[in-house]
Amino acid sequence: MVDIRELVDAKNGTQSRRIFWDREIYELEMQRIFARCWIFLTHESLIPEFGDFVVTRMGEDEVIVWRQRDGSIKAFLNNCTHRGAKLCTAEAGNSRGFSCSYHGWAFAVEGKLASVPCDSAYGPLFDRQEWGLREVPLVQSYQGFVFGCMDAGAPGLKDYLGDIAWYLDIWADVPGGIELVGPPSRSIIQANWKSPTENFIGDTYHVGWTHASVMAAVLGQAPPQTAWMSEDQGFHVTSRYGHGLGVSTAFYGPMMLVESCPELHEALAVRQAQVEQEKGPEAAKLVSGIWDGSLFPNCSYLYGANVLKVWNPMGPDKVEVMTWTIAERNMSDDLKQRLKVATHRYFGTAGMLESDDIDNFDNSANRGYVTRQGRLNCQMGLGQEREDDVFPGVLGDYMSEVAQRGFYRFYADCLASPNWQDLEEATTRWKSDLLDQ
Amino acid sequence: MVDIRELVDAKNGTQSRRIFWDREIYELEMQRIFARCWIFLTHESLIPEFGDFVVTRMGEDEVIVWRQRDGSIKAFLNNCTHRGAKLCTAEAGNSRGFSCSYHGWAFAVEGKLASVPCDSAYGPLFDRQEWGLREVPLVQSYQGFVFGCMDAGAPGLKDYLGDIAWYLDIWADVPGGIELVGPPSRSIIQANWKSPTENFIGDTYHVGWTHASVMAAVLGQAPPQTAWMSEDQGFHVTSRYGHGLGVSTAFYGPMMLVESCPELHEALAVRQAQVEQEKGPEAAKLVSGIWDGSLFPNCSYLYGANVLKVWNPMGPDKVEVMTWTIAERNMSDDLKQRLKVATHRYFGTAGMLESDDIDNFDNSANRGYVTRQGRLNCQMGLGQEREDDVFPGVLGDYMSEVAQRGFYRFYADCLASPNWQDLEEATTRWKSDLLDQ
Amino acid sequence: MVDIRELVDAKNGTQSRRIFWDREIYELEMQRIFARCWIFLTHESLIPEFGDFVVTRMGEDEVIVWRQRDGSIKAFLNNCTHRGAKLCTAEAGNSRGFSCSYHGWAFAVEGKLASVPCDSAYGPLFDRQEWGLREVPLVQSYQGFVFGCMDAGAPGLKDYLGDIAWYLDIWADVPGGIELVGPPSRSIIQANWKSPTENFIGDTYHVGWTHASVMAAVLGQAPPQTAWMSEDQGFHVTSRYGHGLGVSTAFYGPMMLVESCPELHEALAVRQAQVEQEKGPEAAKLVSGIWDGSLFPNCSYLYGANVLKVWNPMGPDKVEVMTWTIAERNMSDDLKQRLKVATHRYFGTAGMLESDDIDNFDNSANRGYVTRQGRLNCQMGLGQEREDDVFPGVLGDYMSEVAQRGFYRFYADCLASPNWQDLEEATTRWKSDLLDQ
Amino acid sequence: MLNQNRVAIEIHHEIEQFLYHEARLLDNEMLREWFDTMLDPEIRYQMVMQQERFVKDKSPAEAQQIMPFDERHGDLELRIRQFESGLQTMLNPRQRLRRAITNIEAFHQEEENTYLVSSYGIASRHRRLYEHEQVIFGRTDRLKRAEDGALRLVARRIDLDERVVRNKNLLLFL
Amino acid sequence: MLNQNRVAIEIHHEIEQFLYHEARLLDNEMLREWFDTMLDPEIRYQMVMQQERFVKDKSPAEAQQIMPFDERHGDLELRIRQFESGLQTMLNPRQRLRRAITNIEAFHQEEENTYLVSSYGIASRHRRLYEHEQVIFGRTDRLKRAEDGALRLVARRIDLDERVVRNKNLLLFL
Amino acid sequence: MLNQNRVAIEIHHEIEQFLYHEARLLDNEMLREWFDTMLDPEIRYQMVMQQERFVKDKSPAEAQQIMPFDERHGDLELRIRQFESGLQTMLNPRQRLRRAITNIEAFHQEEENTYLVSSYGIASRHRRLYEHEQVIFGRTDRLKRAEDGALRLVARRIDLDERVVRNKNLLLFL
């Protein structure tokens, strides 16, 4: 059995390289993380109408996310319960039901086995009610972001987001709401799913170094790496269930987008005024910044650069990256399309920033028996965690690894806990553990 | 250890998805099924002369099947016993011996290590007699079909075929005998080996649905799926060791072949008369029908469409498909060649019917930890098993899954039994278990 | 747990096929062989100057081998200790330090973490001294060949080479020393790493058979296989730690090279005179022969054909082959380049001899559950081992498998021993065990 | 295919464009247009794979080769009707096929206005999210100039280099 | 792309050589020269992938397609400046890209001296010791003869056959 | 390879057909015919791979490159004799090689009747039941018109894009 506490030293901020490589650990992650936590499915804006659906994954399980007649959303395993063929072969569309390609069992939008060809051949021992699609037990939305959870014993989505919800509201609770502009770009990279997630959760550190080429192209020359660590840069946050984010207020969030989307200037000013009114001036300052963040386990976003990412695991060494553009619902269609192009220019599969990052995540660096005995360091700002009057969660400097440490703290708790009850217990004193350290 | 009874509920006709995915189960299959049961090797007609050989696989073990001087057939592992290099690199041919490419050890047709270059260098501790090719312990034929078995404790081939032999005789025991026209087409598909096997053993259900495009092309429009379930359609059979087959007497067997092979009309009439005389009018009716069948574990055939298939496992998610044309020995060479083309038009790698099927077998549908907790349904006609005065075995309707259930019943017994003695015991009451259910 | 003694019968010279296939055995090899024995890293001539480096592998662990300011050589795992990215992405070059591509941690030539960008963000709990590169504990040279060892408890390199050092001196201890001409060719083949190693350690047997096509091309017709087993052909040697080699004095070593490198004639005569003076006439005779040899576990060479090979494991079924040309330092640059071309003509990835060999090593011959129950034979000359007054080690005929048996004897001891102390004990009576047999 | 019978540059260009046009039609699933405008009614359309036999093997060719296609005009039309049925789940969502054609050489045949054409191809198929397959082949075509002046395909033999098909199926025209 | 508008053989040859020359420039990392000599200032440069949708899906094209590139002259120059920065660790050691171009067909456009060109491509990228990727694509270009008599690329649409990118990235010009 | 030295269309066509013909000869294992009819006795035949070095690396080229082939006429003949020996188990059953050649550009050299030719290639090898390998390469050839009027290959440099060979071996002519 895997010894979790040896793998992750949450207190000292170090991890074993084995968590990025071992198949045994990966299988445990599938079970205790991806079949237990809230997993991003889609945004409501992508399936607005009755019958709209997208197909996505929770861990390695493929699910259909489907708008119901009553406007609610359900999710089902995308597999026929008869002889097991894949049910829906499209990524997205609109349908009130799917017929299996093999023998024609027909499943309705609410998951029922609606009709069975030649059903009179079945006989009385077959009970059609029992063989509907297998439903994801929990599906809930927050700010239109739809999440699913395979474990009926999990806390509700809002509780799961915890301290982070306050922050999400700042950019997502806009009038009219936000939306994701699809379809997502998709690519498969050689990485463990945790590598890009930890990068987006709080890796201020790499920006000035890894992305120097983009800085040089855009700004004429690359600023020094320390440009991202001045006093008033902002902060990073961590939270009970591992989610984290960072805000730099020293940089103008949409700086890379405004050339093709100048309307963003004004939209941002409007939003800033709204937030000031709703949450006060401290919160309002965040609006014009650039944010990075990840929701545990595998959903990341950049506000300012306006991208949302999902890092779908495909084995310990492979990730499928999905990327959407974040827009406000009230924007014009034309602006949304320009935004889509502009965000992909930097963060798509041909993205100028994205391309810089991928080698850094390459999982092959963990190859080797001796190599994997080694530990990794995540100690920047260790011991400097703090609380704040305005900002929820536990904070660290903008240039710190407080959010990554929080991610691995909860990661370890998750793997070590056989169920949500134990997990709740294990994390109940998370804040004092951190602050009293 | 794998819990077989949890994986397969033979009584209720359900299976765990894990049997199509787990490497651990697959390894057990290699041991307890493919190194124990009778495995199709070739047909005698493909190696008629002394020295004729084909190379094929039993499970993942590669074997040379070789015609001996006395007309008997032996089979050997296709590997040199010296440093282990592959011995024969051709698929088929004629040779009285093979010399290993590495150091030239020469093995004779009967498997002996016939000569060792530089043998005087070996010294007295080396005993050449001990290092012949490893022989497959049992090789037997039925109607010219050659099977091998790695377990010397297995029942004889005729016993192993059991109730099914009666049916095979109908189309294979023709005057002059039948033959396979080769070479086989070969392709690798993403499937577990059980998926195509269960399809061919009794999947009437999919024909009208999956193959609607062919029906439309051939008939102008696709008939409804229920067209295959009328009263007098025929039946499916299952037998003690998992073999099964089905006959539809409502369809004219060679309907797809007669356009290019019109001689089949008459041949069929002749054969029908013979069978009537030998086995009676009930049996004769079957002659003009279309049959599907599989011999446990991985050999399938369609009489009427005249193809024989082997589904060679290459891991839990990969199968190499081999396809031969079935012909009567007494047919003209020209007819045999036309038959070869016509059968491949429908069931080759570019076959119009075959191509429809492959997605349905795709093993990736079992990806996902939660997905694999699910069960699959195989209950069509459950509880409606019956015996018949004329037809051996246990019968179900033509539109039923009786044969698939029988396949998985024996599959489970096979995996659960450490040896043939236990396996014989486990299956001894198979018929009453089924009928009294 | 793996039962080593069942896998390798050192006394009788047989092995289980499983050692060439099983993942479990492979993992144990990584631990008990590649993280324990001396592994070839490079030759001093390839990194002559301060800062010169090459990147190579020890087992699957990638290491930087780096010339220090004081002329010594150190080796380090090629991975950043921060978040684990690969450090050096070149194969070779010159540098006094490497900065990680991810966040810019900078490591100096002696392995220290020399500088950390934004280090003031770290805080007092971070100790930079602790996070230098992980160093290979032992790095030593013999005749300029640099080896590393992951186990600090290992005997010194000279002791590890044991009886073989005497032989190496004959061709490597030349005035001015020898050097390797790079860069190496690299290719990946489907083989277990032990297959090519055992081939080079003593496989006289295959030469006349496998390479008959080259003999025919060069000589007009291929001589019989027995041409390599005359009385005065030479001998093979095995030694305590598994290394072995063979010398044929009946063939003129550089016969394939002299056409493009005629200077070799004279160089050889000069060297022969030197050796006669240093080690006597018996040793001198070896100088004009052709030698094959492997150092346990995975470094091979041919003197006469002047190639050095490393067989780097990439899983149980894959090897990366690296090939260098052996030259004398005092040769002219022009001759070295001609030698490089000529050696690759025979032993590069397009090499006329190399190409003949690769199929023989193909690991797929071990596919199959029943196949892997089989054993392999390595008994040529078993029981004919002898000692010699002049030549160190235990000798067998040139046409024998004495060296292969010695390789697998130590291989088994290595896998069975939990540490070097036990391993020393297990091998202490190796010679009498062999000779009294 | 003797060197001296090579067609003149203009005819070569015409043939090359004919083959590229054909590939584009097929890649765009315009099978009926291909069938109607480019094929001669006398078409013989073959795809051939060889069994692995030793070089010295003496068995006749038909014992060594397998033909996934050996079609006449009517057989091809039957296959096209299957594609036109709209009922193949395999093609929904649509697959993306691309036939890159290279190494075109054309030679005059004895019969006037008839050309023997050799070409190589690399066909790629992408389908569903993750499936990607490639098939490498050589072709020997016979082209004839029809009465309307346009070229028609009279015979095609496709030689596949692979013995074991790695494609999900070969239900496609190369 | 009607068959009858095909350009004459000389123009076809010129266009073909233009595309091969372009591939060679790009493969040799001469991006600035490519930008300066082969692109029209009005260039529209697009790369398109399609989401997997059922054939009968009725949603508009922009809801089904994703464009890793939809660039104008200035956007392309920005990207070239990134390559020229010398700061991309991704390109050090250098990668080896090779764009094999096939199936070239060229047609006259209504506008004079303007050609519609269809071509296929197989681009390979080798980098580091073990990475090898391939991307298959079709291109539809618009070429214009500039005042200096030379051809310029006015528009390019690259259609990728793959839905899920298997390349480490697509930071390259096809 | 300056744009302005491109050969005229007729010569280009001749060179293209020469290269296709060569590929077909080699693919059909007619090595001796290739050797006798297409190679100049002064031939220099090189295949080159590059070690992975940082861009700024200052070591000389020969310290960075490895040549699986650097052959003269006699060396090539030696290799052909190996193929002709009939003793290579590697070639029995026979392997299937196919060299798809693309991106051909040809330029006049200073020396009369001499052409510098750049081309790309994708060579595929299928062998045994399951082996399939591909190698991507660029070639720079020097062709000369011999006294008999036919073209001959005087020099060939094959640049492999891969650093680590994935083929079982490279015992083949590209």
Ligand code: FES
């Ligand atoms: S598998 Fe879906 S209907 Fe049978």
Ligand code: FES
């Ligand atoms: S391995 Fe077969 S003769 Fe040595």
Ligand code: FES
């Ligand atoms: S991973 Fe190397 S500096 Fe961060």
Ligand SMILES: [Fe+3]
């Ligand atoms: Fe980044």
Ligand SMILES: [Fe+3]
């Ligand atoms: Fe079917």
Ligand SMILES: [Fe+3]
């Ligand atoms: Fe050899």
